[in-house]
Amino acid sequence: MTYVLIPGAGGSADYWRLLGGELRRRGREAIAVDLPAADEHAALTEYAAVVRAAVPDRPDVVLVAQSLGAFIAPLVAxxxxxxxxxxxxxxxxxxxxxxxxxxxxxxxxxxxxxYAAAQGRDPDAGVDLATDFFHDVPDEVTARMMSAGGPQESPAVFTRPNPLRRWPDVPTRVVSGRDDRFFPVDFQRRLARERLGVQPDELPGGHLLALSQPVLLADRLETYRREV
Known part of the structure; x- marks a missing residue:
């Protein structure tokens, strides 16, 4: 079984470094994809082409997509x-x-x-990387990721048409961080139910589970692998 790992905003394969190590320790192949986020003309079609090129020809591939990566994965499925x-x-x-x-x-x-108001935070505050994304990520991991600068994303990803016409006929699982401040878990539950008819599996942790909970996330992926 091979895991092909699709990052979220910013498109960096480095996001998956810890999770990839955990999967390899379990004897799995893990391919983390770098997306062309710095190319202002690249949109979902171009992103999907990069992922498709990374998928090995042999069978038994699991596509794992973080956050914005959920727009890309169904185009490759x-x-x-x-x-x-x-x-x-x-x-x-x-x-x-x-x-x-x-x-x-x-x-x-x-x-x-x-969700911010319920936690006693300013509900009108703008998005802040430390507050919304890295609040539960170990300091040394945060420092490494922050040293690369904030995530950049091609504007074309957000504005050019999405070629998805129907959800692919492939089993789909959703993993939600119970402490996600950016996509609160209640919001994720509703969206997964309404759009996929799926109940998410929840793990402790925030939006960047591959950085804050790589062992638990690898365990969950391996559970899914055995079920397929």
Whole structure:
């Protein structure tokens, strides 16, 4: 079984370094994909082509997609080697929906603000990497990731049409961080139920589970692998 790992915003394969190590210790192959996020003309079609090129020809591939990566994974799932999609704290798209339209269509801003208020944080505060993403990530891991600068993303990913016309006929699992401040878990549960008819499996941790909980996430992926 091979895991092909699709990053979220910023497109860096380095996000998967810890999880990839955990999977390899279990005897699995893990291929982390770098996406062309620095190319302002690259959109979902181009991102999907990069992922497709990374999928090995042999069977039994699991696509694992983080956050924005959920827009890319279903575009690659028709590859004959893919057996399973796993979406981690995902932006689950509706067919044809752009990543730019997703926020308002799903009610994300209100959900994030309500969760911040419930935690005693400012519901009107802008997105902050430390507060919203790295609050539960070990300091040394945070320092390494921050040294690369904040995530950049091609604007075309958010504005150009999404070629997805229907969800692929591939088993799909959703993993949600119970302490995710950016995509609160109640919001994720609703979205997964409405758009996929799936109940997420929850792990302790925030939005960046591959950095904060690589062992638990690897355990969960291996459970899914045995079930397929």
């Amino acid at each position: 028709d590859h004959p080697a893919v057996r399973l999609l796993v979406l981690v704290n995902p932006m689950i798209p509706a067919p044809g929906e752009t990543a730019g339209d997703w926020w308002a269509a799903t009610g994300h801003p209100a959900a994030r603000a309500a």
